[in-house]
Amino acid sequence: MLTRKxxxxxxxxxxxxxxTGISPSFEEMKDALDLKSKSGVxxxxxxxxxxxxxxxxxxxxxxxxxxxxxxxxTTRASARAAASSNSALTPLLKPAAPRAPANDxxxxxxxxxxxxxxxxxxxxGQTMLPVPAALxxxxxxxxxxxSGDSMVEAGILDGDYALIxxxxxARDGEIVVALVNGEEATLKYLRREDGMVRLDPxxxxxxxxxxxxxxxxxxxxxxxxLRRYH
Numbered sequence: 001m002l003t004r005k006x007x008x009x010x011x012x013x014x015x016x017x018x019x020t021g022i023s024p025s026f027e028e029m030k031d032a033l034d035l036k037s038k039s040g041v042x043x044x045x046x047x048x049x050x051x052x053x054x055x056x057x058x059x060x061x062x063x064x065x066x067x068x069x070x071x072x073x074t075t076r077a078s079a080r081a082a083a084s085s086n087s088a089l090t091p092l093l094k095p096a097a098p099r100a101p102a103n104d105x106x107x108x109x110x111x112x113x114x115x116x117x118x119x120x121x122x123x124x125g126q127t128m129l130p131v132p133a134a135l136x137x138x139x140x141x142x143x144x145x146x147s148g149d150s151m152v153e154a155g156i157l158d159g160d161y162a163l164i165x166x167x168x169x170a171r172d173g174e175i176v177v178a179l180v181n182g183e184e185a186t187l188k189y190l191r192r193e194d195g196m197v198r199l200d201p202x203x204x205x206x207x208x209x210x211x212x213x214x215x216x217x218x219x220x221x222x223x224x225x226l227r228r229y230h
Contacts, residue, residue: 002051002070008033009044010053014066023064105130114144114162114177115186129161135224140166142220144177144187151175151187154202160227162187164220175222181215190218 002010012032016024026038035041045064048054055065110129129143146160154175156162162177170176176190178199188199188209197216199209 002048002053005033005035005040006044006048006053007070009041010048010066010069013054013064014069017064017066106133106136107131108136108163109142110161111142111144113147115148115150115184129226131163131226135163135226137165137223141223142166143226144185146187150201150203150206152203154189156187156202156222156225157227160225162222163224163226165223166220168218170218170221177219177221179217179219180209180211182217185219187222 009029012029013024016022016028024032026041029035029041030038033041033044045054045056049056053066053068053070055067056063107128107130110127131141131143142164144162144164146156146158146162149158156175164177170190172191174190175187177185177187178190178197179185186199186209188201191198191200192213193210195213197211197213199211199216201208
């Protein structure tokens with residue numbers, strides 16, 4: 001027998017999976033069940049997992065899979081199927097297979113290190129970096145590890161991972177990956193001034209860098225940051 005809260009939680013998870021294909025967050029589960037803290041959600045999930053009703057998917061943040069439902073719980077999908085079967089004009093259909101939980105952590109290419117001080121060589125290799133999908137919008141993305149402190153006043157620190165949306169255009173004032181002379185890349189504010197391209201740091205200890213337009217190629221725009229704490 002499951003408790004009332006366990007029933008409510010497994011029903012909420014299943015409904016969300018049917019609607020979006022993505023497991024609800026712990027905060028969403030806490031609010032839906034009117035719990036005071038997320039620790040109560042953890043306890044409910046652990047109890048359901050021990051009893052074989054759900055399982056956590058490996059290598060996926062927030063991803064849960066409903067393995068079975070309590071006998072007295074009717075999902076939205078099964079309710080729709082039952083309603084359809086009551087119509088004499090509706091042909092008998094097999095119940096739809098449950099929608100697989102979407103992976104809300106995706107992997108994007110990690111291309112070496114990029115200077116947030118003086119330009120250094122970038123795009124020097126490629127591995128993959130797992131990134132929460134919520135940090136990324138539409139478009140193609142890649143990541144660069146930040147080296148240096150020239151963007152600290154913009155909240156970009158040495159060792160951060162800059163998440164970059166690939167594009168070759170940018171407006172003045174946007175933070176871009178600028179490839180200089182086809183060899184070196186740097187992360188800076190982009191501005192155009194008197195026919196020149198100015199790459200501005202976000203640190204008063206550094207001076208702006210000025211280049212001819214043909215010397216600078218925009219490789220992408222900053223879309224987000226990922227920081228690891230050790």
